[in-house]
Amino acid sequence: MTTTTEYQKCGADLERLLLLKTSPIAVKMLKSEADIPEGAFRPKRDKNVHYAQCQAFALSRREKMTVAMLAADNWCFAPPIAYGLVDRPDNPEFEFFTDFPRFERGRYIGIVSAPLKSADFEPDIVITYCNPVQLRNLLQPLHFARRADEVMCNFFPPVCSQAVVTVLETGKFLVAVPDPGEAMRACPADDELIISAPASKMAGLVEALQEMFKRGASGHVSTPILMQADYEQPPMYQALFRQWGILEED
Secondary structure, three states: OOOHHHHHHHHHHHHHHHOOOOOOEEEEEEOOHHHOOOOOEOHHHHHOOOEOHHHHHHHHHHHOOOEEEEHHHEOOOHHHHHOOOOOOOOOHHHOHHHOOOOOOOOOOOEEEEEEOOOOOOOOOEEEEEEOHHHHHHHHHHHHHOOOHHHEEEEOOOOHHHHHHHHHHHHOOEEEEOOOHHHHHHOOOOOOOEEEEEEHHHHHHHHHHHHHHHHOOOOOOOOOOOOOOOOOOOOHHHHHHHHHOOOOOOO
16 A cells, blocks of 8 residues: 555655656545544635646645545536535536546545645545646556556546546546646646546556656657658568568568
8 A cells, every 4th residue: 555655755756757847736636524634724724715627736736735525615517516415407408518437426525625735634535737748758658558448538527426436436537638628727828737646556557657768768849840751760670671571671
């Protein structure tokens, strides 16, 4: 079992290896108020304000805050429905907008998020905002380990549901695009994508990432743009092109 200290190291290592602009987020579902970390910011209680869940995640990854969101702290309809904090409305008028993955009603009372590198709780999932190059590097260890079937994709709202509920329910990784609501209210960068992962798989992923970089992978550096014709082919390319009769034998 991964300890809190080990999770914190994973967060620090990810930021360092990938030069992430914001911190990976530790996310934990709350079963009772006793699970809320001491000192966590609670919007309604502490400042008499409300946030959308994507805004709470933004506070954690950008401002390094620990944020606990219960039903009364929310200002977007999707998260409290998705996390089972309120009843899903049975009005047909709202059906299309409320048809997304959700926990059963009453299973949890809320959700807490914090920067992974400083979170003083053991997370259920880890959500990382990254650019395409950083995402590619995060996924490469899974590809080379023949674990591509553990990665799902989602391109539709609400991401706050998919990135939390779907990942916890399936135990798989999820790659997603910030949805329109998040784009308006939490202001992700234009090049930011989201990868959500079961926390239990993070230590192994970071270790594999470190090994990949030791073997000479480019890390956070963008792949050089090669426009040169007849560039030098790696050995595997040469073997295949000889097999096809396109490359002549030396």
